[in-house]
Amino acid sequence: MISTLSKMNRHSVYRVIVAVLAMIVVGLSRLKADSSGLVWLCTVAGSLALIYCCWPLAQQSWQDMRRRKMSMEMSMLLAVVAAAAVEELVTALVITTFALIAEILEDLCLNRGHDALEDLMSFLPTTVRVRRSQEQELPLAEIEAGDVVIIGPGGKVPVDGVVVRGHSTLDTSRLTGESLPVEVQPGTEVHAGSVNQSGGLEIQATKVGEESSYGRILAVLKEARDSQAPVQRLADRYAAWLVTMALGAALLTFLITRDMRATISVIIVAGACGIAAGTPLALLGAIGQAARNGAFVKDGAHMEALSHVGMVALDKTGTLTTGALEVQEINPAPGISEKELLGLAASAEYYSEHPLGKAVVLVAQQENISVAPPDSFRAIHGKGVEAQVGGRLIRISKGxxxxxxxxxxxxxxxxxxxxxxxxxxxxxxxxxxxxxxxxPVAMITGDQREAAEELAKEIGLDDVRAGLLPEDKLLEIDKFRDNLHSESHSATLVMVGDGVNDAPSLARADVGVAMGSATDVAQDTADVVLVSSDLNDLLATIRVARRARNIITANFVGTIVVDAIGMLLAATGLIGPVVAALIHVSSESIFILNSARLVVRRPL
Structure with missing residues (x-):
């Protein structure tokens, strides 16, 4: 409760208190009909209070007028002035009170979205233990790539890097949403923002500061918070149109009825703040949820585009697969153990530059098999390698x-x-x-058709386009987009890839998605990055985007219905200014709170 109160704008709270007190004083003074002096004094005090409380509305309205922009602040100010002009001072104060309360509510809801970003920004430690010539503690800003960072149990990983010493488990939930701890050991890549749970670790930094996974998430969230999606621009245009319509309806009401109270009520009841404020709140909440799930979207426009996904195109190597070769089968001859066979092969391939050879060496090391360098090594082009291993001539050839x-x-x-x-x-x-x-989903890959179709059969994918050069992939992307847009103008194409050769396709698609293990070029080109390289994070993000779109649509429709009914009741004199103000603020608050459902706070 105290935390919530501390986040309120103090001046707004003061103005609400002043407005309520002035409303009570002026209302009670009107009951004393025989005391004209008291009524006059209270009226002057109430008028001064009204000016003080409406000052923010007047400032914002003046700025909007200079930009030739119609706004809800302007319409509310006109309603207050009109009510005061016909000596409805209590009504003017009621309208002002409701408007100020709605502003506080809006700020609190938006602060919930911004708090998620502030929590992220304050999560990493300010100082870090690092081993250079000797062990020392340095500010995080001074850590450089290549430094060896020491992380004790319970410590937060401040950099992207590779474990060089120690075994432990990491809590990566802030980055990936994964609830289970991840085991790490020498050679394991780790990301900033993880929490070390058990053993001590020494990590050689590869990316620090804004270049780290955590830094990129922060930068993207800041940019997304300040960006404006097409749906937000639509919400702003609709809000201006609704205000103009309300003023027109008020003028028509006055010309027909000559009833100033009904005219004021029409102006008051129309409200578009629910969509004007609720739309960015929904998008901010969706982007925050996506980031907590392990995917960060670079701005609101792309989050909106993800709500209209009509097709997904996927690269194969590094996207549907890990991109790392692993030993799937070990078939030793009689009298030879699997461990001996793998050890001999790894020693023979020790100096090999071939991907298969490197993979054999890596797997042997991961299995804690001693891999000794060969006494001699010779690569035979097109045939394999030949090496002397412990006095034995070992040959590696294609099977x-x-x-x-x-x-x-x-x-x-x-x-x-x-x-x-x-x-x-x-x-x-x-x-x-x-x-x-x-x-619908399709695979577009430069790999051979045989390998692509074999993988597609294993994972249940029907549409396969294989043997494609980068320019061929672009042609396929263009075909997919043309087909989608011919069926629905709003449908979007998502391309998921990881390599330099995927960068043109990522740029050409409506939304480009790069894996967390992707090349820097691919990540820079993409609109969305999956930090943990988990494809399910993309699916979760698409669903969050759709939920945000549904909430925004509900706000749009609800605002139209409430305003139309309210203006009709106000124009016919069935509701007065106070009830109109209550309807306005209640509907606005409901729509803002509806958007705030996406802003979910998670414990650290």
Whole structure:
């Protein structure tokens, strides 16, 4: 309660108190009909209070007039002036009180959205333990790429980097939404914003400050908070149109009825603040939810576009798969253990630059198999490698199957290893979610058709376009967009990729989405970045965007209905200025609170 009160604008609170007291004093004085002096004194005091309380409305109205902009502040000020002009001072004070309360409510709701950003900004530590020539504590701003940062249990990871020493588990929920801890060990990549839970860690920084995952999220959220989506511009235009319509209806009411109270009531009852303020609040809440789920959207326009997704195009390698080769099968010959076969292959490939060779070495190290450098090494172009390992001549050659390598010694075959790019764990679930939401999906890849169709069959994907160069991908993107826009002008195409070759397609699509493991070029080009490279985060973001759109639409429709009924009742004299003000502020508050449902606070 105290926290909420501290966030209120003190001057607005003071003005509400003054308006309420003045309203009570003026109202009570009118009951004393035999005391004209008291009535006059209270009227003067009430008028001064009214001027003080309406001063923010007058300032905003003057600025709007200079910009030739019609606003709700201007319409409310006109209503207050009109009520005071016909000696309805109590009504003028009631209108002012409701307007000020609505402003406070709007500010509190918007502050809830901004608090999420402030929590993010204050989360990282201000100082960090770092090992350079010796261990020392430095301000976070002075940490550079290459520094080794020391994180104790319970400490917050301040940089993106790679674990060089220690084993632990990390809480990555602030970045990815993942509730289960993630185990890390030497060689594991970690991101700023994670929390170390158990053991001590030493992390070599690769990206710091604004270049880190956490820094990019903050920068994007700041930009998104200040950006204006097309739907927001529409809301502003509609608000101005509604104010103009209300003034026109008020003029028509006066010309027909000559009833000033009915005329004032028509001006008062019309309210568009619910959509003018509720729309940016809904978008801010949606962007905040997406960021907490592990995806950050670069501005409100792209969040709006995600609410109209008509199709998703996906790259294969690095998007549907992890992009990292792993050993899928180890087939040793009789008398040879899997560990011995993998160790010999890794030692023979120790100096290899081939992706398959590097993958074999990495897997052996991850399995804690001792990998000794060979005594000699020779790469045979197009055939494999040959190396002396512990006095044994080991040859590595291509196997019969795709991704298979054969390990032999002399004429004896020691066994085979099968390596393949691993399917992302979230790929199948993501595609199932798209199918449930009736969103068509296609794979566009430069890989060979055989490999692409094999993966598509495994994860349940029907539409496959393989063997494409970057320019071919652009042509496919153009075809998808043309087909979508011919069916629905608002339907948008989403392209998901990770490589430099995907950057043109990411830029050409209506919304480009890059994986968190993507190249810097792809991430800079994309409109959305999935920090944890979890495709389900994109699905969650699409659903949040649709929910935001539904809320904004409900606000639009509700405002039209309430204003139309209210103006009709006011014009016919069935409601007076006070009831009109109550309807105006109540409906406005309901629509703002409706948008605030998207702004969900989470514990640290």
């Amino acid at each position: 019969a199957r795709r991704g298979e390598i054969q390990v032999s010694e002399g004429e004896s075959i020691l066994g085979t290893l099968v390596l393949a790019d691993t399917v992302r764990p979230s790929a199948s679930e993501f595609l199932e979610g798209l199918h449930r939401d009736y969103i």
